[in-house]
Amino acid sequence: MRLRCPSCGSRSCVNSAERVIEAAPTLYAKCPSCNDLVLDKTNRIDLTDISFDDLKCKNCGRKPLDAVMAQILAVSAEPNKNRPKLTLRQVGTPLLSPGVPTYAPPHIGYQNLLLLTKQQIIADASNLILRDIPEVRGVIYGDMKRVIGLANRHAAPHTCRVLAGCDMRADLVTSAYGQILMYKSQSKIHIEHDNAVKMTKLGTLPIAGRVVLDALAGPGTLGLMSVLMGAQKVVLNDAWLPAVENAYLNLQVNREILGLRTLSRAPVAKKAPSRAPNLFCTATTDHAIIELYHGEFEEFNIQDSGVDLVLLDPFPDTEPYFKALSKEIRNKHPKIHMVCI
Ligand SMILES: [Zn+2]
Ligand SMILES: [Zn+2]
Known part of the structure; x- marks a missing residue:
């Protein structure tokens, strides 16, 4: 039986470590039918020619990471839809959920992306993003440069705000002794790099x-x-x-x-x-x-x-x-x- 998620209460957020380890090598791999898309991250982009429906693979159902980020921008930027003011990098930090090693630009499936943003325009659209982009598991608002959690015994805890969806995500950790899967309520726990x-x-x-x-x-x-x-x-x-x-x-x-x-x-x-x-x-x-x-x-x-x-x-x-x-x-x-x- 699947464990209940301590953040949102559903039984769809938390997997057993064995299951994720088994799926990890191909979790974000592109299949032979997948579309490639690599966009400029640091300059404003024109979204006019991007068809997000076409970028979703008809075979495996995944989308290139850049397509998901551009779609987040498109959903947030309406009515300025085709010429958003933000660059892709400014949208926020995409966190793979679960985080497993990838050796090529990742292709994202259903609910495999948690977005950490400090842009108000993205925050304001968080419910739309969750509704319209099936790859997004949750949107968190906060400053990723600060330590999330309890920085020291005298400080008040700093947490981020979960705007939409769920903040529970895991990282696969590998050592010479084996692999373990570490879940964290990402709005309350510092991001490990x-x-x-x-x-x-x-x-x-x-x-x-x-x-x-x-x-x-x-x-x-x-x-x-x-x-x-x-x-x-x-x-x-x-x-x-x-x-x-x-x-x-x-x-x-x-x-x-x-x-x-x-x-x-x-x-x-x-x-x-x-x-x-x-x-x-x-x-x-x-x-x-x-x-x-x-x-x-x-x-x-x-x-x-x-x-x-x-x-x-x-x-x-x-x-x-x-x-x-x-x-x-x-x-x-x-x-x-x-x-x-
Ligand atoms: Zn959850
Ligand atoms: Zn595919």
């Missing part, structure tokens, strides 16, 4: 047989990959509740791949008196225990946790703070290996 670099660094660490703390876990990428890498115990922690909820969903989505035997929510705790981490859920495999916490890393009782290795994946602007904090912890607990990913 360089998972490959992080996975390469993670692959060099002594994780097999260790107790690993993924201290700023977000949706859980490093922690879940550590399970595949043979950690004896993985503790995931994050201060941002939407990230913790995404990590819980990702345990369910990757259940088979991780080899989970059990997965259970912790009893809902009464409002904690401090910001100390509260247990959110636990899971077990034949070889490992997984615990997921919601709370601040600074309040985590590292002394009694039995942790061998702490992974820190901070946002760029909080990196100096967490580097200093890791140094402090290393001085106090010389046996704990602290790594900034």
Whole structure:
């Protein structure tokens, strides 16, 4: 049975990891009947001669990415339809849903694109875009240069606004140890760009047989990959509740791949008196225990946790703070290996 989407409640948003991994190699590939279209992204374009119906492949039903973006522009630009003021790049950031590696300009199928925009003209047309362009899964409004989520413990969280459709999307993450599928409520979770670099660094660490703390876990990428890498115990922690909820969903989505035997929510705790981490859920495999916490890393009782290795994946602007904090912890607990990913 398909999982219910925590963002919109439907059963069409969340797939199992195995299903996406199986489909990934050809998900955005063009078939022999597909149309090609590559448009200028940085200059104003003339939409007069583009027939969006003709660009949809009669065989596989996909459209070139540029055609979908141009159609978004056309729907938004009415009545100025043929000579829109925006360039394609200014329309926004198209996020493939799910995000899997592509080796050629992608061809987009039904609901495989989530648009992140900061253009008011696009925002105003978001319901029309969703109604008229079947490839679009959702439209989110916000500034993609800012950190989405909880940038640090003193900052108020910054989120984007879901204007139409659903913001739930996944990225396929690959390491030498396998692949996992990471869902995120994209209006509330920072966009990852360089998972490959992080996975390469993670692959060099002594994780097999260790107790690993993924201290700023977000949706859980490093922690879940550590399970595949043979950690004896993985503790995931994050201060941002939407990230913790995404990590819980990702345990369910990757259940088979991780080899989970059990997965259970912790009893809902009464409002904690401090910001100390509260247990959110636990899971077990034949070889490992997984615990997921919601709370601040600074309040985590590292002394009694039995942790061998702490992974820190901070946002760029909080990196100096967490580097200093890791140094402090290393001085106090010389046996704990602290790594900034
Ligand atoms: Zn949804
Ligand atoms: Zn085709």
